[in-house]
Structure formats: C-alpha cells, structure tokens
Amino acid sequence: MDYRKFMEEFLEKNKEEFNQISDEIWGYAEPRFREYKSSKLQQEYMEKAGFSVKADLAGEETAFIAEYGSGKPVIAFLGEFDSLSGLSQEADVPEHCPVEPNGEGHGCGHNLLGTAALAATVALKAYMEENGLGGTIRYYGCPAEENAGGKAYLVRDGYFNDCDIALTWHPGTMNRVTGSGSLANFRVFYTFHGLSSHAAGAPHLGRSALDAVELMDVGVNYLREHVISDARIHYAITNPGGTAPNVVQSEAQVLYAMRAPKVSQVKELYERIGKIAQGAALMTETTVDIKQVAAYSDYIGNDTIAAQLGENLKYYLPSYTEEEKAYAQKFKEVITDLDKANLRSQAIRVFGREVGLQEYEKPIFESIAPYVSASVGGGSTDVGDVSWVVPTGQFGTACWAAGTAGHSWQVVAQGKSSIAHKGMLTAAKVLASTGYEFLTNPELVEKAKKTWLENLDGETYPNPLPPEAKPELW
Ligand SMILES: [Zn+2]
The missing domain is CATH 3.30.70.360 (Alpha-Beta Plaits)
Incomplete structure (x- = not known):
C-alpha cells in the first residue's frame, strides 16, 4: 500500500488511543523535570508497541529514547510533555476558569506535541514491519523544554550523535513549515x-x-x-x-x-x-x-527537509466540521482587542493580503502558510540545539482557534478539543510519512545533510551550556 495511505489509515484506526494519551498528559500537567507520570505513560506504551526503551538520560530522570530497527539511517522523532505554571484551566471553557489557583496547565500544547511524535514513530514501525524495511527509528521523550532547555543536555551528552535526520512539530494556530527563526x-x-x-x-x-x-x-x-x-x-x-x-x-x-x-x-x-x-x-x-x-541555541533550518514536510502537510491538510468551527469561534471572540488587531496584521503578513483577509474571517486558519526559509522569530526552542548536530525539520499544525496566544489559558482550555486532536493526528501523519521518505531514500538524506552543512557555513555546535551546568529545578 502507498505509504501515505498506510500512515493515514493506521493513525485514523488507532486515534482514540493517541487522543487518550494526550488527554491523560493534559490532566497530569507536570512541569519541567517532574514529568514522571507523562514520561512513564509514554514509555510503557512504547514498550508494549515493541520498542526498546532506555530512560533516565543525561541527568534527566524523565528523558527516554524508544528505538526500533537497526542500522542506518537513524531517524529521530522529537517529543515533549512538560506543562507551564499558573495556567491551570477547565477544558473547553472560553473564560478564565482555573481548576486549581496558580496550578499547572498545558499552555504550550506539549501534551499534543509528544503524543503526535510518538504516534508517528509507531505508525512508521508498523509500515517497516509490513514491508521488511531496514534502518532505525527513535522517539525521543524530551523533558523540560520550558524554562530549562532539556534537549541541550541530551545533545551535550551525545544522544543525537548517530542520528541522520530529526523531525518534530509544534501545535499552534497555523499549518506551517518552520524555516529558521528561533532565538x-x-x-x-x-x-x-x-x-x-x-x-x-x-x-x-x-x-x-x-x-x-x-x-x-x-x-x-x-x-x-x-x-x-x-x-x-x-x-x-x-x-x-x-x-x-x-x-x-x-x-x-x-x-x-x-x-x-x-x-x-x-x-x-x-x-x-x-x-x-x-x-x-x-x-x-x-x-x-x-x-x-x-x-x-538558535534553530538551523533545512529547506530540503522543509520541502518534504510541506508536501506531506499539503496531502494531509484537515478540514473542520461546523461544530468545530462554532467551538473555535467562541475562543476567537474572547481574545483581547489588542490580540484581535494583531491577528489581522498577522494573517496579512503570513498569508499575503488576499488570502490573509479571507483567513482572518475564519475561526480556524485552514490554509497552509507559505514557507519562509529565513526569518527571525521571537521565541526560543531547544530543538535549536538538536538542529546544530542533526539536520532537523519542524512544522506546525492548527490545533487552536485563530488568534489564540501561546502560553495562555486559552491554549489549555482547547487542549483536549477535537480541533487539537485533529491537529495532533495531522502532525503524526506528516511526521510518519516524512520519516518514511528519509528512511528509504539515502540520496534525500545526503541532500538534507548538504543543505545543513551549507547553513552551518563552517560553524560547529556552540555548546552554550557552561560545563558545570546540570539539569536541575530552580
Ligand atoms: Zn512549546
């Protein structure tokens, strides 16, 4: 069977399991380096799914790698599962309504992030088994993306040294392949x-x-x-x-x-x-x-990997039911006037004027935002550290209503919605199919490496952590 169809069918067939994992992690809402239940849940799932799991890596108790297969190439899927402080919020309620005052909440959607990467790895394993494919695939359970940069320690201790390609994504309000541009x-x-x-x-x-x-x-x-x-x-x-x-x-x-x-x-x-x-x-x-x-570290983009992600994103682009649109509309209405004004200019800037004004009227952004190879963004991600040692690609899918700000109670509220689940499953399909393309095409891997070396332009990993730094709570 065509790999894209296979990934689609496999992930759709098993989606309730993945939704449940994501929802459970949403409920645990564990902050950096304390993702004990979230990490255990995913480790156990991967063991049952036939992966070998090693945990407690680089001084991070909740870090783990689930691996299947052998030999080259090695394709890495990166996941996260940490929450944010002060963002506790009832699910599906479009007004600020904490479950626990100052409690934890998944305000960056990492419940979805980790689960989609896990689901993609499982789907690709199923395809490899059915078709007798070689090579190695790994799901990296990466702790403490927020406020600690957990991946930098995994990079420093060499856990990515033998990887050929790394793939990841992030939930957001847009379907978009990421160029460079994290600080x-x-x-x-x-x-x-x-x-x-x-x-x-x-x-x-x-x-x-x-x-x-x-x-x-x-x-x-x-x-x-x-x-x-x-x-x-x-x-x-x-x-x-x-x-x-x-x-x-x-x-x-x-x-x-x-x-x-x-x-x-x-x-x-x-x-x-x-x-x-x-x-x-x-x-x-x-x-x-x-x-x-x-x-x-800053993120080293890769146009070769981005092109594959872009094709798959186009193939799997979801549509929404009237109920989902009505749900998103309720959240679009409660954002501040400042956010509303920003939304319009953001839509025009990202999609261009004509499409931007159409998208601006929608409760969920539905089009794919045009790819921009080199841009400067305002945020930071520890995926940047991985991108210095492995050619890396990342993208986003629409998981929340248009205009929803990152790190907000609105993100937490929408974190178990069918829109979020749909964005997560779309991401899993894109990751699995892109992973397959690199797993089976050595020339494509070489091309991505060439792009990566050109972008590094002779520089090597700046290893920004001081030698005495270790993962710790502060
Ligand atoms: Zn995040």
Missing part, C-alpha cells in the same frame, strides 16, 4: 549578597542587595538602546529580599532571559550584562554570584 536564549540568575540592618535605626550599617538588583535592572534598561534590534532581554525578581521595608535586604536575586538570533550574540549580551551586575555590586558594596541555568 538563542540564556537564563541567568544574579544573586546579590549585602548586609542586613535596621532600616531606620542603623541604615548606615546596611548594604542593600535589593538596591543592587534595582540598579542592575536600571543599568540593563539603559543597555537596551545599544544592543542589536533583534535582541530581547527580560527579567523577573525572584527574591526581593523579604517583605519588610524596615529591614535592609541582605540577599536579593533576579533572573534574566537574554535572547538574540545567534548564540555568539547572546554570549556577548551575557558578558555585557555581567559587567552591569558587577557595577551594581560595586555601587552598593554588595557581592554578586552569577549562575547560568539554561541555554537554547
């Missing part, structure tokens, strides 16, 4: 140590760590004028030094995220921000500890 990103803690004293009785004896944090933030806000325009710098004061204004704060901490198109540019920002931290310490007679806890 490299460092997360760095600055902890200031001062001296405590009575803020009224003996202020001259105190050295305020909170003053140092504030002066550092002011200094960085002046720095903004003198960095490249694609750089992004944001911070959160993670320890203000207590809640008492009448005590000079002896310890205070601020967490910075700094981003730019290339790792080398983020390294430069890191050096400059470090000087500002030292300056703030000098001004306040405090000391500062600097600790980098995560790093994401």
Whole structure:
C-alpha cells in the first residue's frame, strides 16, 4: 500500500488511543523535570508497541529514547510533555476558569506535541514491519523544554550523535513549515549578597542587595538602546529580599532571559550584562554570584527537509466540521482587542493580503502558510540545539482557534478539543510519512545533510551550556 495511505489509515484506526494519551498528559500537567507520570505513560506504551526503551538520560530522570530497527539511517522523532505554571484551566471553557489557583496547565500544547511524535514513530514501525524495511527509528521523550532547555543536555551528552535526520512539530494556530527563526536564549540568575540592618535605626550599617538588583535592572534598561534590534532581554525578581521595608535586604536575586538570533550574540549580551551586575555590586558594596541555568541555541533550518514536510502537510491538510468551527469561534471572540488587531496584521503578513483577509474571517486558519526559509522569530526552542548536530525539520499544525496566544489559558482550555486532536493526528501523519521518505531514500538524506552543512557555513555546535551546568529545578 502507498505509504501515505498506510500512515493515514493506521493513525485514523488507532486515534482514540493517541487522543487518550494526550488527554491523560493534559490532566497530569507536570512541569519541567517532574514529568514522571507523562514520561512513564509514554514509555510503557512504547514498550508494549515493541520498542526498546532506555530512560533516565543525561541527568534527566524523565528523558527516554524508544528505538526500533537497526542500522542506518537513524531517524529521530522529537517529543515533549512538560506543562507551564499558573495556567491551570477547565477544558473547553472560553473564560478564565482555573481548576486549581496558580496550578499547572498545558499552555504550550506539549501534551499534543509528544503524543503526535510518538504516534508517528509507531505508525512508521508498523509500515517497516509490513514491508521488511531496514534502518532505525527513535522517539525521543524530551523533558523540560520550558524554562530549562532539556534537549541541550541530551545533545551535550551525545544522544543525537548517530542520528541522520530529526523531525518534530509544534501545535499552534497555523499549518506551517518552520524555516529558521528561533532565538538563542540564556537564563541567568544574579544573586546579590549585602548586609542586613535596621532600616531606620542603623541604615548606615546596611548594604542593600535589593538596591543592587534595582540598579542592575536600571543599568540593563539603559543597555537596551545599544544592543542589536533583534535582541530581547527580560527579567523577573525572584527574591526581593523579604517583605519588610524596615529591614535592609541582605540577599536579593533576579533572573534574566537574554535572547538574540545567534548564540555568539547572546554570549556577548551575557558578558555585557555581567559587567552591569558587577557595577551594581560595586555601587552598593554588595557581592554578586552569577549562575547560568539554561541555554537554547538558535534553530538551523533545512529547506530540503522543509520541502518534504510541506508536501506531506499539503496531502494531509484537515478540514473542520461546523461544530468545530462554532467551538473555535467562541475562543476567537474572547481574545483581547489588542490580540484581535494583531491577528489581522498577522494573517496579512503570513498569508499575503488576499488570502490573509479571507483567513482572518475564519475561526480556524485552514490554509497552509507559505514557507519562509529565513526569518527571525521571537521565541526560543531547544530543538535549536538538536538542529546544530542533526539536520532537523519542524512544522506546525492548527490545533487552536485563530488568534489564540501561546502560553495562555486559552491554549489549555482547547487542549483536549477535537480541533487539537485533529491537529495532533495531522502532525503524526506528516511526521510518519516524512520519516518514511528519509528512511528509504539515502540520496534525500545526503541532500538534507548538504543543505545543513551549507547553513552551518563552517560553524560547529556552540555548546552554550557552561560545563558545570546540570539539569536541575530552580
Ligand atoms: Zn512549546
């Protein structure tokens, strides 16, 4: 049977199982490095499906690789399953309605992300068995994409070294193959140590760590004028030094995220921000500890892999029922006026004016967005780290109503809907068929490698993690 038809039939036949896995992970809503139940559920499923599973990798308890087959090529499917804090939300309710105040929620759709990659690997295995195909396929259960960059540790420890092609996707509001365009990103803690004293009785004896944090933030806000325009710098004061204004704060901490198109540019920002931290310490007679806890590399796109993904996305593009459109419309109506204004310009920018204005009227974006090879995006992903060591392709499918913002309660609310399930299954079909194409066509693999080497242009993996960094909760 034609492979595309096979993947379609196999995945449609087994879709209830995959929907259930995704929905269970949605319910577990486990944050970075704590995805114990989510990881176990997927590991057990893969063992039953005939894969050999090794877990607890690169110091990440919830990381695992499920493998089938032997020899070359090695095709990797990447999945995630971590949730986000503060995004607990009732399913299907188009108003903010947390199940648990400040609880966890799947605000980036990683319940769908991991499950589609898993489903694709299982479908491809079934086709390999039926047709006696060689080669190796792997599903990578990757922890802690959010706020920790879990894949960077797997890359650092060599778990992708023998892979030929890596494929992944991300749920979103659009059917679109991703070009380049995710930003490299460092997360760095600055902890200031001062001296405590009575803020009224003996202020001259105190050295305020909170003053140092504030002066550092002011200094960085002046720095903004003198960095490249694609750089992004944001911070959160993670320890203000207590809640008492009448005590000079002896310890205070601020967490910075700094981003730019290339790792080398983020390294430069890191050096400059470090000087500002030292300056703030000098001004306040405090000391500062600097600790980098995560790093994401920029994404190396690959036009060869993108072309295969694009063909398959076109083949499997879904349509929606009237009920699904009505469901999405309810969510499209509750976004803020600012988001609504942004939606229109986004539709025109992405689809072009004519198609964009048509798509803008729809509750779910239905067309495939034209592929843009080189673009600069605002987000970061640890898929970037994988893309430096393996030719990698990624794409998105529409899983939520048009206009739904990432990392929002609206994403969580729609995470178990039939639209989300449909987007997930579409992604699984695209991944499985694209995986098959690379598995069985050595010339295509070579072409993707050539594209990859051209894009790297002589550079090698920048390994942005400091040598002492290890996966940890912070
Ligand atoms: Zn995500």
